[in-house]
Amino acid sequence: MQTAKVLDTAALMSWPLVQLHGGVAVEGQIEEVRRLSEARLVEIDAANLKWMEPSEISIEKATSLAISSGDLAGLSEVDLRLLALTLEKNARLHTDDYRLQNICQMAGLSWSSVEQSGISQVWSWEIRCEGCGEVHKHLQGTIPASKEIGRCNNCGSRLSMKRKR
Ligand SMILES: [Zn+2]
Structure with a gap:
């Protein structure tokens, strides 16, 4: 099975639709994308994303990781949920948030930055x-x-x- 990709809002905003296909995101990001661009929300509706919510246990694990790396204070609710989903699905987190990158690095989770994900044509x-x-x-x-x-x-x-x- 292919590694699932968990996508932060920067990825949702900038990746071509074909790259978003099959990606995982949390429901709180729908509102974030809507605030930034209603038109983009309509577009990514066609990208076949999986909107998911992590379990409470995963959120607890993500929270304790963030506490031990010292990054908890800077994380939003959505960030924390993305991290929890990454843990839960054993996925790769695509994010430009350096705090999330730092936590993934520390916890041995796989991550990539949104800009350097090997995608040639970013919108x-x-x-x-x-x-x-x-x-x-x-x-x-x-x-x-x-x-x-x-x-x-x-x-x-x-x-x-x-x-x-
Ligand atoms: Zn003006």
């Missing part, structure tokens, strides 16, 4: 104003996990992530 995103359409370049290259991206400093409209034109 790129830009942060664009929904009002005036300005691209906010200084925010580029960051995928904010679960917060609002913010407001445009020109016109005050909401910013959102769009696929690069």
